[in-house]
Amino acid sequence: MKKYLLFNKVVPRWMIMVLDFVIITWSFASSYLIVNRFEFSNILRGYFFIYTALYCAIAALVMYVMRIHTGLIRYSNTRDVLRIFGSVFISSIVYMLVIAAWVKPYMHINSPTIDLVLLVNFSVSSTLLILLRSAVKSAFNYLNNYSTAKKSVVLIYGSDNNAVLVKQALEASAKTNFVIAGFVDNDLNKINKEIQSVKVYDIAKLAKLKEKRAIDKLVIMNHHLDEQEKKTALEICLALGIQVLTVPPADQWIYGKLNLQQIKDLKIEDLLQRKTIQIDTTRISEDLQGKRVLVTGAAGSIGSEIVQQVLKYNPAMVILCDQAESPLHEIRLEVEEKFPEIPIVIYIGDIRNYYRMHKLFADYKPELVYHAAAYKHVPMMEENPSEAIRANVLGTKNIADLSVAFNVRKFVMVSTDKAVNPTNIMGASKRIAEIYIQSLKDNPVNKNTCFITTRFGNVLGSNGSVIPRFRAQIQKGGPITVTHPEITRYFMTIPEAVHLVLEAGTMGSGGEIFIFDMGEPVKIVDLALKMIKLAGLQPDRDIKIVFSGLRPGEKLYEELLNTGENTMPTHHEKIKISHVIKYPYKQVTDDVNELILLNNQGDEMATVSKMKDIVPEFLSKNSKFEHLDNNRPARVTEMQKPASKLLAVV
Known part of the structure; x- marks a missing residue:
């Protein structure tokens, strides 16, 4: 039987029907004999057999019609109990009607005690039918819990209806290797109470509970907790070596049941997320609704998200421009399914190709441009400076110049904190792009286009970033490589x-650089330690951390303000405006054109030297270009650590 329950998982319907029939037969017969005080004269005359056979036939038919035998017993709940009560009650009513309409008039059999028999039988048969299901369910859970597979002892965070649903779902599934040890909560009114025979414990006493009950995992409904509650619980679990699992909200369960594939390890992104930002959707909607919008770099991490969010504001058209064919195809399929009513244009092209971009502007005449196309990886651009200049400088210049030529209303450029006091080619190329964008306000030809720059740092989960890399290294068994024990970034x-x-983009009047408040800095080695623990592993024992040294052009700390810049607030607490140095358009254009010419000639050192002329604060670090700084004045800024959280790494 144990093998049958554990491996076939389902008690067959015919077996349930047979057991139900045996119960209703025994129940009615016992009730009849008890009420009639075991008067064997009725048995001898056949009344007992007639009444019993008739009731059993009616009850079997009613229960078959109501399908009380079809449910999986391990999922039995209050609804199933009500169906049992209903079937027994209906059987009794039908039985009384048959007795009154047929047995008494035609068979001349009368039993004055039949009403009392039915009342006793209702209690006995209902109780036994429910007990049968409870017994099978308990036996299933018992055998499953003590099978040969190792069980994980788990706690469920919370003690409300959502937590109870999670408990029931985990207990009902035969495939989970979980033993529910209890609930944990910080609600003093619920601590030490019991819910469905499971105790509610104080989250503050989790350390003692782990030692006493050998707790392995904590299960949370991720979207149900506020950020502070979640962070507090997670920090405790990480310190104790308790693995954290998440389940989605109950309304996302498949067919109303929790699928095991929906139980996932907590991701580091969940731990780093901040309070949801409130944005002014009215202003954004006024900016975008009914407009033709171009997004460059539309297949990238930032560009694709810009596309998704812009489409929510019902633009007249969105043009997705990128050179990456396959990712662009994927996002096309996704957005056309989500927003079938909005025209989507897929434009495969390279922003470095002026003529291809000119055709884009001529054909579709965008009114707003979000420029997210760029090369972003510091070490790769340090090895290939010519491509950084072609993409980040020439490409930006092409899109910006065409925006002026075609009277684009607004141009929003996505920049990076690495453009601030740059120490690498990538950052310097983005800073030059920023300078060119700022100078266009001074361009006498520009009558209509408002140029805006947004500057921020690392985003969670972007292609090729630190978190996906660490996750892949953990999956391979390590080691995790961190460049330096003191390196920090904002996320x-x-x-x-x-x-x-x-x-x-709704705030600017032209020439501004908007800087985002990036929150608190994260030490990368601490990030690695947390990711190892979240995977249920131990640092050093299971996964090693290796320090590989700073890469070419890499800083320990990033900054968000250049030398000579400061900020002023906006109406949004997370966005500041940088007071920037003004750049004359003619001089900047001449410098940028000379840089592009030197780059085309292939003289790498001369090209990088020109970059340093345009961006005097560009001092190479850990790079083959450091010698170019020997005759340059030292920068008058603190290069090692930001002065505040706004001047920080991302």
């Missing part, structure tokens, strides 16, 4: 960053 989610990009 922001991709949706959060794009929210702020759209909001900043």
